Amino acid sequence: MKSGVLATMATMAVMGATxxxxxxxxxxxxxxxxxxxxxxxxxxxxxxxxxxSKWVPSYESSHHNVSITPAGTGSGTGIAQALAGxxxxxxxxxxxSSSQMKPGILNIPLAISAQVVAxxxxxLNGRHLNxxxxxxxxxxxxxxxxxxxxxxxxxNPGVVLPHHAIIPIRRSDASGDSFxxxxxxxxxxxxxxxxxxxxxxxxPAVSGEVSEDGNGGMVDGLKANPYSLAYVGISYLNSxxxxxxxxxxxxxxxxxxxxxxxxxxxxxxxxxxxxTPADERVSLIxxxxxxxxxxxxxxxxxxxxxxxxGSTAAALKTFMRWAISSSGGSxxxxxxxxxxxxxxxxxxxxxxxxxxxxx
Amino acid sequence: MRFIRQRRAxxxxxxxxxxxxxxxxxxxxxLLSYLVESSWPVWRMMGWHFFTxxxxxxxxxxxxxxxxxxGVPVMPGASFGALVFILGTxxxxxxxxxxxxxxxxxVAAASGYFVHGRWRVVMAGLVEMMAGIPSVIFGLWGLMVVxxxxxxxxxxxxxxxxxxxxxxxxxxxxxTNLTVAVVVITLMIxxxxxxxxxxxxxxxxxxxxxxxxxxxWTEAETFWRLVWPYARSAVIGGAILxxxxxxxxxMAVLMVSGDALNVLPRNIYSSISTMAATIAGQLDxxxxxxTKMAIHALGALGLVLFAATFVVNIxxxxxxxxxxxxxxxxxKNG
Numbered sequence: 164m165k166s167g168v169l170a171t172m173a174t175m176a177v178m179g180a181t182x183x184x185x186x187x188x189x190x191x192x193x194x195x196x197x198x199x200x201x202x203x204x205x206x207x208x209x210x211x212x213x214x215x216s217k218w219v220p221s222y223e224s225s226h227h228n229v230s231i232t233p234a235g236t237g238s239g240t241g242i243a244q245a246l247a248g249x250x251x252x253x254x255x256x257x258x259x260s261s262s263q264m265k266p267g268i269l270n271i272p273l274a275i276s277a278q279v280v281a282x283x284x285x286x287l288n289g290r291h292l293n294x295x296x297x298x299x300x301x302x303x304x305x306x307x308x309x310x311x312x313x314x315x316x317x318x319n320p321g322v323v324l325p326h327h328a329i330i331p332i333r334r335s336d337a338s339g340d341s342f343x344x345x346x347x348x349x350x351x352x353x354x355x356x357x358x359x360x361x362x363x364x365x366x367p368a369v370s371g372e373v374s375e376d377g378n379g380g381m382v383d384g385l386k387a388n389p390y391s392l393a394y395v396g397i398s399y400l401n402s403x404x405x406x407x408x409x410x411x412x413x414x415x416x417x418x419x420x421x422x423x424x425x426x427x428x429x430x431x432x433x434x435x436x437x438x439t440p441a442d443e444r445v446s447l448i449x450x451x452x453x454x455x456x457x458x459x460x461x462x463x464x465x466x467x468x469x470x471x472x473g474s475t476a477a478a479l480k481t482f483m484r485w486a487i488s489s490s491g492g493s494x495x496x497x498x499x500x501x502x503x504x505x506x507x508x509x510x511x512x513x514x515x516x517x518x519x520x521x522x
Numbered sequence: 523m524r525f526i527r528q529r530r531a532x533x534x535x536x537x538x539x540x541x542x543x544x545x546x547x548x549x550x551x552x553l554l555s556y557l558v559e560s561s562w563p564v565w566r567m568m569g570w571h572f573f574t575x576x577x578x579x580x581x582x583x584x585x586x587x588x589x590x591x592x593g594v595p596v597m598p599g600a601s602f603g604a605l606v607f608i609l610g611t612x613x614x615x616x617x618x619x620x621x622x623x624x625x626x627x628x629v630a631a632a633s634g635y636f637v638h639g640r641w642r643v644v645m646a647g648l649v650e651m652m653a654g655i656p657s658v659i660f661g662l663w664g665l666m667v668v669x670x671x672x673x674x675x676x677x678x679x680x681x682x683x684x685x686x687x688x689x690x691x692x693x694x695x696x697x698t699n700l701t702v703a704v705v706v707i708t709l710m711i712x713x714x715x716x717x718x719x720x721x722x723x724x725x726x727x728x729x730x731x732x733x734x735x736x737x738x739w740t741e742a743e744t745f746w747r748l749v750w751p752y753a754r755s756a757v758i759g760g761a762i763l764x765x766x767x768x769x770x771x772x773m774a775v776l777m778v779s780g781d782a783l784n785v786l787p788r789n790i791y792s793s794i795s796t797m798a799a800t801i802a803g804q805l806d807x808x809x810x811x812x813t814k815m816a817i818h819a820l821g822a823l824g825l826v827l828f829a830a831t832f833v834v835n836i837x838x839x840x841x842x843x844x845x846x847x848x849x850x851x852x853x854k855n856g
Contacts, residue, residue, distance in 0.1 A: 236806070243809030260584040262597065262812040330695050335781035337807035359599070363807035365579035368785030371695040374793065387670070387697055 201478040206234040207241015207254035208339050209378040210276055210396030211462045214501045215254065218492050222485060229478050235377060239337020239362040245465040251479055253465035256339025256396070257362050258444035267468045270444050271517045272461035273486050274493060275432050275504040277397040278343045279423050279458075281410040283385045284310065284325065288409035291422060293318040295414035296351025296449075296457075302331050302392060303348065304355060305369040310390060318420070325390065328371060332384045332393035335374035337362040339460075340381075343448065344394040347458050350449045351414070382406070397423055398501035415457045416449050423456050428504055431455035436507050443513050461510075462503070468520045476521050483518050487511055557828055560821030567594045567815070568602055572822060575603020577784050578800075580807065580816050588813050595813045602819035604826065606786060610794035611827075613700060613787065614775065615768040618707035623761045625708070626715030630753075630760075634720035635745055646720070653713030661774030664706040669697040669778060677701070677791060692789035698780040700787055700794045706774050711764035718760030718842060723753050725846070752848065759842035766834040769827065772798040797827045 205215060212235035219231045238255035245253025246268065258270045280294055298314050301307035307314060311324040334341045345360035358365045366372070373391065375384040381393045385408050395403065395410075400423070403410065412420035421427045431450035439445050449457045464483060470476035486492035493505040506514060528536070564572060569592075581589075581597030588595040633645035677694040684690045726749050734744035780793025781803055787794050795803075801820050808816035 239810045240806040243806055247809075260812070261586060262588065263583065263810060328693070328695075335803065337810055359582045359584070361580065361583045362810060363580050363583075363804075365577065365599070366783055368576075370785070370788065371693065372785075372793075373696040373698075374781040374783075388695070 200230040203231045204250040205252040208238045209235040211254040213398040237336035238339030257342035270463045277459045279410045282392045291412045293420040294411040300348045300352035300356040327390045330391035332373045346448045427456040557825040563594045564822040577601045596815045607797045611796040617704045621708045622711045626712045629716040630719035634723035657774040661777035664778040669702045673697040692791045703779040715760040715764045719756045722756035762838035775799040
């Protein structure tokens with residue numbers, strides 16, 4: 164009897180010890196003494212997420228003391244969690260507003276990305292329809308309800324458009340893509356679109372509008388709903404093309420309809436980067452010039468300048484310098500798959516200055 | 523004997539029991555005071571328009587500075603109207619109740635009365651298991667299975683059958699909508715309704731039922747004449763308990779309701795949003811509001827939800843207690 168009890172207690176003690184040994188340190192603490200890994204947590208933009216997930220295994224294989232955990236939760240969450248200090252990097256397609264900014268918060272661009280307007284039109288998904296900001300504003304305010312509306316037909320002469328209701332899809336979460344899209348609408352159609360721009364815009368009530376979570380959800384929504392229209396980050400272009408979804412040529416400031424090709428994004432970036440201030444918070448929407456793709460943006464890492472520990476700060480700085488260097492995260496091998504552009508040299512300098520401020 | 527000798531251990535246990543007794547009161551009062559304190563700026567800013575307003579707008583987060591509305595700083599253009607969510611909650615809860623009460627009643631009658639032997643135990647076990655399934659699993663199943671099936675198969679069929687009823691027909695555009703939310707909530711509240719009704723049905727003494735059968739009544743007649751009068755008030759009690767659960771369902775509803783904002787539902791295929799789902803879904807967006815007003819607005823939603831579930835639960839307890847007391851009185855004198 165007694166030996167049985169002892170044996171059970173011994174087994175439980177061993178099991179308990181094993182379980183306790185297996186428990187890792189909680190996420191927020193970062194200790195590098197005694198050789199344990201430094202944890203860098205990242206969350207936010209689903210537009211940046213595909214690139215970030217590619218960065219992580221590559222970076223961790225050459226930097227064994229760092230463990231990076233990415234997540235795709237939406238730019239609003241990225242900003243909120245970076246402000247709260249729950250994560251080290253909050254990824255956001257939207258720079259923070261002056262009211263949101265606090266002393267000690269840095270908005271550091273990592274790359275230049277873009278947004279496409281995609282649709283699922285049976286029979287027309289191989290074509291690139293011409294769409295303007297006015298048309299899109301009309302669709303998302305409920306003024307344009309059918310695909311064969313005269314305005315859409317006028318922009319697409321010779322195309323047989325279906326007589327079917329448009330199903331606009333918007334983001335349900337606080338989204339940097341919503342910020343970019345509504346910035347484009349505000350810039351190109353201010354009289355029609357007066358809901359402003361934000362990661363959580365005041366979407367007008369449109370009957371039949373579908374809301375989805377994350378860029379992945381937007382693509383799923385397009386696939387599930389024929390005759391739907393959605394704004395999606397360019398990092399999802401390859402998967403949309405393999406799903407046979409179509410995307411539009413958007414009207415730029417000079418009136419031409421421009422496709423989201425690398426050359427057109429480069430032209431838009433060159434026209435706008437000179438406007439970048441030292442704190443790098445600037446909109447790149449609707450660049451002037453011909454063949455300049457209108458919806459491009461900096462992909463921001465929202466970072467607190469004061470980190471909880473010196474080792475975390477050092478690891479963070481090393482990672483971010485790697486991310487913006489052309490031999491590291493901004494190498495063509497990484498950026499081409501997501502259709503991003505590397506930062507131009509002048510902006511790399513500004514980003515390095517901000518990274519230097521992390522301590 | 524008034525004087526009970528107390529050892530130190532008794533005193534310690536007594537103190538612990540006292541704390542245990544006070545704990546629920548402390549928790550409820552604590553939560554309530556947090557909700558009232560958090561939502562105070564919203565009542566100052568919106569007043570009654572919180573309940574009648576249709577627009578839920580954080581305002582222009584990119585404005586140069588906040589505006590002052592009724593003494594409270596908010597971003598320019600902000601407006602927090604909860605009508606869409608209150609209506610969504612009421613619609614989903616009452617429609618789910620309309621489906622779940624008859625279903626729960628039949629499940630209870632079957633498992634508590636009509637089914638005999640081993641199958642009764644199996645049925646009872648299955649209903650208990652259903653009650654224990656985490657609601658997020660219902661949400662996942664609803665999103666992946668029910669929503670597409672309804673949008674592509676059941677919806678068009680229903681449209682053809684009911685085409686003259688205004689609220690029950692409409693083009694099915696969003697897969698996640700009021701109907702899927704109602705289906706998911708119904709399945710979640712059937713167990714609690716069934717369990718409440720069954721508990722009362724099983725309390726009806728076996729001798730009464732056997733006397734009825736001996737008199738020559740069929741099982742169904744015995745049921746309607748002997749068991750139903752007591753089950754009646756249990757149905758109401760169970761319905762209200764189910765309503766309490768339906769009001770608080772968050773994750774499952776968030777996944778299948780369509781996240782409607784600023785638009786009132788027109789038919790059963792419209793996207794909706796409930797108060798609980800909105801608190802969960804809009805939290806991240808609210809955290810980006812520099813004036814924090816959006817978080818206060820979510821607190822106000824929480825307060826309304828708290829008040830609603832509080833009232834509903836008290837009502838349920840009162841009614842269920844009364845019906846079991848009635849039954850006890852009858853069986854004592856019977």
